[in-house]
Amino acid sequence: MRKTSMAEKKRRQELRTIALLVIALLSMAGAIGWYSLHRPTATDKLTLCPTSGPLGHYVVLVDNTDPYNFIQRQAFAQGLKALADNVVPEGYLLSVYALGEDFTQTAKPLFEKCNPGTAAGKSEFDSNPARIQERFEREFREPVTQLENVLMQEKPADKSPIFEMLQLVAINSFQAENIKGPKTLIVYSDMLVNTADFSMFKGQADFDGFATSAYGQKTQTRLKGVQVKLNYLMNYPKLQTRKQLTFWERYFEKAGARLIAVTPMEG
Structure with a gap:
């Protein structure tokens, strides 16, 4: 019984660790995605246009x-x-x-x-x-x-x-x-x-x-x-x-x- 209980406890800890890791990865991906969408566009200092070219x-x-x-x-x-x-x-x-x-x-x-x-x-x-x-x-x-x-x-x-x-x-x-x-x-x-x-x-x-x-x-x-x-x-x-x-x-x-x-x- 004790061995079964210890194995179950270890399994739960592993699952908890995996869950925390997944949450951390998702949070990091979300932060990267948000920054990619909202980061300032690089502009040319003389023309003030995006370095990739004007949009219109x-x-x-x-x-x-x-x-x-x-x-x-x-x-x-x-x-x-x-x-x-x-x-x-x-x-x-x-x-x-x-x-x-x-x-x-x-x-x-x-x-x-x-x-x-x-x-x-x-x-x-x-x-x-x-x-x-x-x-x-x-x-x-x-x-x-x-x-x-x-x-x-x-x-x-x-x-x-x-x-x-x-x-x-x-x-x-x-x-x-x-x-x-x-x-x-x-x-x-x-x-x-x-x-x-x-x-x-x-x-x-x-x-x-x-x-x-x-x-x-x-x-x-x-x-x-x-x-x-x-x-x-x-x-x-x-x-x-x-x-x-x-x-x-x-x-x-x-x-x-x-x-x-x-x-x-x-x-």
Whole structure:
């Protein structure tokens, strides 16, 4: 009986040891899994992008060929704040261009960095939330919101080369970065092209005639997979008709993009 009792006691101790070992291993696996999911993403110090590459790409093109009135400036400033705080997700690259009369002078972005993320959802267990928030404010949010100062035009420009700027945006951002994630183009403009070769101020634009013309073929671009959002500056309502908007829908469609939102701006 004593031998049986001792054997049973030893067996129970072994089972208890095995159970404790299993619990320890499961706890360790859980901790490793949690850390793998929540550990801070390594970022490039210059671009603020994940070292593995941006998760997506937002490009903003701001038409600066006409003066913005007071209300339009306020709406644009709020749009920039929303862009930094809510629109561009963490890990996505943001590139901002200004459309000027001479597109050769505005071919490169005024700002180009990733959203490094805020302290929201970050834990002191594996990161420094205060430092993360300070970096977001200093290197991303503040530079983005200060871009409202680019709107310094005091009188209308003689030219508005929108087609050429769209080509440069495609070449220097979407094609250059070749990011595999979602791609979005946000445009602030009245979308009224005015160049020596083509002007929407001379009458309603016919897309079929434009697309087959030498200038139309020269200025067509590639924006494959890009979603386009237009903040429509209603500077010339008589010219900004449904037909004009259809022209741009077809232009983007031919470029491989899709115009998914048109929002008339206040002012």
